[in-house]
Each structure stands twice: as structure tokens, then as C-alpha cells.
Amino acid sequence: MENFLTYWDTTAEKIENILEEKLPGVQVMPELIHEAMRYSTLGGGKRLRGMLVMAACEAVGGDVKQTDGLAAAVEMVHAYSLIHDDLPCMDDDDLRRGKPSNHRVYGDAMAVLAGDALLTLAFEILAQMPEDYGICPSVAIKVIAELSTGAGSQGMVGGQVIDISSEGKKLTPQTLDYIHKHKTGALIKAALRGGALIGGASGKELELLTSYGESLGMAFQITDDILDEIGHADQLGKAIGADRDKGKQTYPRLYGLEKSIELAEACVAECLDALKGFTCKANILRYLATFIIQRDH
């Protein structure tokens, strides 16, 4: 497990370097938007989604060096979604990853545009995968299909729609599930499937990694909810109880803390089950599933 944490740190640093290289520099015109894009993409974050891209490629025996573009692209999509989610007209959050959120620094207009530009850049990077990493164009096209479906109105954005439409309302467990599966789960699934496609996954492998991704996303989100109830502000980088204060429904509020922990553990068991037929090359995904519910931030 200690080795795994070292691996995570090393990988996060690697992804940070790729992002640093792929993002336009602050001297490129228009300077301010590139500064805003870099502000919210660099210098923080767990890089979970980028790591999932790489780990899925490795799990199916692919060449991890080919995944740099997709790893950067999913992290950019994640960063864009956080910038837009934090806007005053959305979740109205002032703090993100322990620093002022994008619109608090650059203003609402620039935050909207920086998010738009990050989403667009993600697809530009994916379109360059054949040239940059020797990925076959027919595979690159499939990867673009995965990311766009996962990020769109029936994926990540759809989850945010239901989330903001539900604020202050009493949610059914079904609605809470929908929000989590889409808002968090869809991008996690796209990261895994995209990485696996680059690695040359078979149909069966793709299916199993999809099911791994669904359970992992759920475990991750339940743990996030639990941490929001019991965690420490300095570790989370946002105010404790922030979700509770807004009257948002969470797993602990719906099922109680103990039952929530049980649910998260069941998800991890499902993750490991999905990986049963994989070799030791899937060990990172195995460690990750176990670790994800034990983290404290």
C-alpha cells in the first residue's frame, strides 16, 4: 500500500507535467484566459481521472506512454466542470482545492470562458493523439466518442443539472444515485474506457472495466459525502458541511453514517470482483479501489 501511494504521487506529478506542457503559456494571447485556465488546472488535485486512464491502459497490457493526451484531456474536462460548478449561479463556492475558486480571482465572465476553453482544448488534444502518440485514428475517434458522451447532457453535465435542480429538495435514493452516477461516475467511466481502448482492450475487458468504473465512482462519491460530514476542512480544501449547509442530500443523511460506510465497502468488493480475470497488471486498479474509501481527503 505504501508503494501504491508513492506510485500515486509519481503519477500525479507526471500528469501535472503533461498538463503544464499542453496548456498554452501565460505569454500566449489572450494572456488572461490562459492564466485562468492554468490557475484551475495546475497545482493541485488528486489526478484520479488521469491516473485511471493510465491504469486502465496498463491493466489490458497497453503502452501507457500513449495515454498522456487522454490523461490530460480528462483532467481538463474535470477542471472545467469544477470552474463552472463553482460559479455564483451554480453552487456558488468561493474555495476550491484550498484556494479561491476561479471566478473569485478572474471574475464570472472569465471563469465561464476559461471552462469553455478547457473543454475545447481537451478535444483538440485528443484529435492530436494519432500524431502525438501514434494512436490509430479509428481508436482516437472511439476515445473522443467516450469522452464526449461521458461529459455531455446525458453524462456529467446531466448529473449537475439534476443536482442543481434538486437543491433544497428532499431527494429519493434514486435521484441521489442518478446525480452521483452522472456527475462523478460518467467521467470516471470514460477515463477507464478511453484508457482501455488506447491499450487495445477486448470487448469483454471493456465491459468489466466499465463495471469496475461504475462501482468505483459510487465508492468515491459515498466517501466524499462521508468526508464532508466528518472530515477536516484543511484536508478537504473546502468548508466542512458545505453540502449539508446548502441542504444538499448526501449518503450519510439518507442512510446514516454506518450504512454509508457499508455501502462504500460493498462497492469496493464489486470493483475487485470485476477485476478477477485480470493479471497483476491490474493491481493499480485493485489498490486504488481499496484505497479510495480509506482516504481522508
Next chain:
Amino acid sequence: MENFLTYWDTTAEKIENILEEKLPGVQVMPELIHEAMRYSTLGGGKRLRGMLVMAACEAVGGDVKQTDGLAAAVEMVHAYSLIHDDLPCMDDDDLRRGKPSNHRVYGDAMAVLAGDALLTLAFEILAQMPEDYGICPSVAIKVIAELSTGAGSQGMVGGQVIDISSEGKKLTPQTLDYIHKHKTGALIKAALRGGALIGGASGKELELLTSYGESLGMAFQITDDILDEIGHADQLGKAIGADRDKGKQTYPRLYGLEKSIELAEACVAECLDALKGFTCKANILRYLATFIIQRDH
């Protein structure tokens, strides 16, 4: 010229039908965002960008039936940009295409998300081009590269950044040029280049259509500025002098009306010049350039 107007109407209707088919229905969950996406994409607009995709493909002797996906995608990118531009934190416009702007109907949060989802859907549609229209994946990838570059922080979004950063300031002609070339010109250029790539354009043809697109974008924008000064509100679908009222710099304000008209005419001459070596299959592009400065809305 009358034939050309009939052609334009027919093509606009065709593009409307494609969009109708490609946009998720209002019964698809989450219903509200699909309603918002359809509200701002369907039922209006000149469909200039979609038509340019088709006309460029035809100009190089390609099969126009293969361009449906790209025509829809560029219109979605255009629609998303208008939704975000109209937001209170941006240009704060209440009216668009003669009806209340998206955020006036669905609220700011949904307008941000509807724009995000339209941009994402555009790339999803492009990723389906090989399957839907038999386009070679290596061509589809190039088309995605064109659209993402044209729409990104050094393209359309970049133009909007400089535009909002300049509001109320006295602009140099260079800055006004930058805004127009990027905010309007970049997407027009991407539409033409993308359509030409689908049609199998040679490098030389691509270069000439790029230069056509640059001049066309400029002619279009100067005419827009002129219409804002002298047009009629019911034809424009927005308040007359809206740009002037916000202290925005325009061509007529910078150069005077007469000189602006001359500039637009010079752009049209450049358009026709770029098409000199093309066959009669480029006639739509020729008519369009001539027409674009004569329109009244």
C-alpha cells in the same frame, strides 16, 4: 441571385432538420437541459456556418451528404457561444433572434450547462462521422482538430475574451480586427476547412478556402456593425445600437459609415479572388460573398 436565396432557404431548412434529429428530444432525461439546448439551437438563425460547411465540400467536388454531421456540429458550437455570450456576466443580452435569450427563460445555471452540453455534443457528433457518413477516421480526426482549434482560447473564445475585456475602452483598429477575426472569423474558417477536408480538398484548395474564409468573416462582421448602426430592430432580432449603447467599438464608429462599406466591398473582392481557380461548383461561395454585404439582417 434569386435562385441563391431559394438555395439558402432550402439549405437552412435542411440544417434545421438535421439539428432537430441530432439534438436529444425533450422527453430524454434530464428533460430541462434538452429543452434549453433545443430552444437556442432550433427555430432560427441564418445557418451561415452550416451552409459554409456544405458549400466548401461542394466547391472541392466532394459528396455534400457526408457533411450533415459537421454542419450540425458548427451550428451547435455557434449556438453555445451565443448562449454564453448573452449571460448577465458577459454581454448581458435579453434578446436573441427575436426571442428572450436562453438564461432569461431557463435561468443562468441552466444556460451555462446548456452551452456546455451543446459544445460537448458537437464533438460527439463529429466522433460519429465515420459510422454515420462513412468518413475516413483520419479525416474525421482532422475535422475535429479544425473545429476545436477554431472554437478554443486562441480562436472564437479568445475573441470573446478580448471583446469583454475591451468593453468601454477605446479600441485600436488592431484590437477590433483581433476580436472580429477570432470571435466570428475563426468558426467560419473552421466550417469551411472542415467541409473542404470532408470533400477531399487538396492542400492548395484548403489554403485558398482559408483565405476566402478570412475575408468572408471580415465582410460579415463589418456588415453586422453597419446594420447595428442603420438596421431595423425587427429585422435584426436585437435592439438597434445595442453595441453602441454599451460603448463597444465598431467599424462605423472607427472608420465612418462610407469607409466601412468600402472595406466590406474590398473583402468581397478578396473572396472572389480566392475562388478564381475553382469551377462552377464554388458558385454558392461566390454568391454568398456578394450577398453577405447586401443583406438587411
